Amino acid sequence: MQNGVPSLFSDFYRQHHGWLKRFMSRHLSCQHTAEDLTQDSFIRLISRRENLSQIDSPRAYLTTIAKGLLANYWRRQDIEQAYLEAQKHHTELESASAEEHYELLERLYQLDLMLKNLPPKARQAFLMSRIQGVRYQDIALELEVSERMVKKYIAQAMLQCLTVQTEASV
Amino acid sequence: MTTSTPNKEQVLEEAAYWFACLQSEDVSAQEKQAWQTWHNQSSLHQEVWQQVERVDRQYQNLPKQHSYHVLHQTGRSRRQFLLGMMGLAVAAPIVWQQRQDIQATWLSGETETTQVGEVRQISLKDGTQLWLNTDSLVTIDQQVHLQQFHLLRGELFVESASGAIPLQLATGFGQVSAIGANFSVRLNEDHTYLAVHQGSVTVTADSGSHTKVQAKQSVLFNRTNLSPLQGLSANDEAWRRGYLVADNMRLDEFIELLNRYHPNGWLKCSANASHYRLVGHYSLADTEKVLDAIAFSLPVNVRKITPWFTILEDNKNISHS
Incomplete structure (x- = not known):
């Protein structure tokens, strides 16, 4: 980094830390998490290596970063909660170790990331077919669509997964 | 080495369609043969196909019930969360209850369905004419003072007879009620489209918001929103002919x-x-x-x-x- 940037950053930090922390606190019940995500927002900002003095509206910019972090945090919370919920209904994982639980959670988080922008029916069709091995004709009945539509949903979901993976590897 | 060319996007799409085709329980030997030809056509096709297999492997060997439950559940809560972010109030449990009721009572009628490419005309007891467009599914419950339809897929056109009895049509997103009107309704992935050709039709979205749509007007609606559109399209009814x-x-x-x-x-x-x-x-x-x-x-x-x-x-x- 060039000279001057650190002091520019500390000014920037002092100026924006307060309101950003309050923004996070409004959306989160835990103060520690709010502080963590506030710090993460600044780290994200530095890692983008942008010239701080040239950001037109720092508030809007930081808010965008903060919202992205919040959304990821909530996604993880959603998954953990659904995971605990599933535990009550299914006995498949009764004998799993802590590491196995952790690995599965991590895998599910990655799969959820790949599927996150799919329309609900395409998502469900793909999950039914790939995870549960349900036949297209039965998926069609469940979703009240034609089999041709199921085929399209599967293609749509696979394309989305391929696109997400391709973007991630660039 | 992978280079990203405009061509690659097209190949990804082809591969995704091939995947969906091959996973079908009634994939034919010819289709498998045609896939093989496609696969052998270029090294890019082979490379992308390996990518397809890599994606698919990530969904295998998971605890089935557990993983399905988690990913299905998070997909649903995500939608409510997004709606919340956009400032729309969603009373999910109540809507769900209503939908269950609709399904229980309205699925009791006769079922009419059309294949892809088929258009069919059906005469109802009061003389009202119903056209069912391609790839559609509707249940029809004709009672003495009311006829109730439930459109589960596709599109229909109603041409009311003079002296027609009141009509209620449920779609996945809300209800349409009419007396003596001519109108068409199309069910899309995330909304319903209604076009009124003659008379007037009342739309009630699942959230309770409602509006009256007059002749020569059309509207799009989902469970929470109603948006009026400009006029009608010739294609709202040309398919009947x-x-x-x-x-x-x-x-x-x-x-x-x-x-x-x-x-x-x-x-x-x-x-x-x-x-x-x-x-x-x-x-x-x-x-x-x-x-x-x-x-x-x-x-x-x-x-x-x-x-x-x-x-x-x-x-x-x-x-x-």
């Missing part, structure tokens, strides 16, 4: 409409040909003939990528390895 109308329509829009009637799989317009425009009436009886006519009048190629996936491309600008 078996044709599609293109009034200087973009080729991609036309192909999207035609796709609904195409019995041999999927039709798609490549981005490089989407800007061409069409004028005329096209018979829906034979979609292959329509494609021939388009290839004759516009500089496009009709290419069958798989037996059930056809793509229209600009023939001045073919980019395929």
Whole structure:
């Protein structure tokens, strides 16, 4: 980094830390998490290596970063909660170790990331077919669509997964 | 080495369609053969296919019930969260309850269904005429003072007889009520489209918001929102007589409409040909003939990528390895 940037950053930090922390606190019940995500927002900002003095509206910019972090945090919370919920209904994982639980959670988080922008029916069709091995004709009945539509949903979901993976590897 | 060219996107799409085709329980030997040919065609095809297999492996060997539960559940809560972010109030449990009730009571009638490409006219007891468009499914419960429909898929057109009894139509997103009106309703992935041709029709979204739609008006609605549109399209009713109308329509829009009637799989317009425009009436009886006519009048190629996936491309600008 060039000279001057650190002091520019500390000014920037002092100026924006307060309101950003309050923004996070409004959306989160835990103060520690709010502080963590506030710090993460600044780290994200530095890692983008942008010239701080040239950001037109720092508030809007930081808010965008903060919202992205919040959304990821909530996604993880959603998954953990659904995971605990599933535990009550299914006995498949009764004998799993802590590491196995952790690995599965991590895998599910990655799969959820790949599927996150799919329309609900395409998502469900793909999950039914790939995870549960349900036949297209039965998926069609469940979703009240034609089999041709199921085929399209599967293609749509696979394309989305391929696109997400391709973007991630660039 | 992977280089990202515009061509790669197209190959990803082809691969995704092939994947969906091969996973079907009734994939034919010919289709498998055709896939093999596609696979052997270029190293890019092989590379992308390996990517497909890598993606698919990530969904295998998971604890089935548990993983499905988690990923299905998070998909649902995500939607409510997003709606919340957009400032829309969603009373999910109540809506769900209503939907269950609708399903329990309204699924009691007779079921009418059409195949892809089929259009059928049905006469009801009070003389009202009902047209069912391609690939549709509706239940009809004709009672003495009320007829209740539930549109589960596709599109219908109602032409009320004089002295017709009141009519209620449930769709996945809300309810339509009419007395003596002519109107059409199409169920899309994430909303319902209503066009009123004569009389007036009341729409009530699942959230409770409602509006009266007058003749020559149309509206889009989902569970929470109603948005009025400008006027009607000739295609809201031309299908009853078996044709599609293109009034200087973009080729991609036309192909999207035609796709609904195409019995041999999927039709798609490549981005490089989407800007061409069409004028005329096209018979829906034979979609292959329509494609021939388009290839004759516009500089496009009709290419069958798989037996059930056809793509229209600009023939001045073919980019395929």
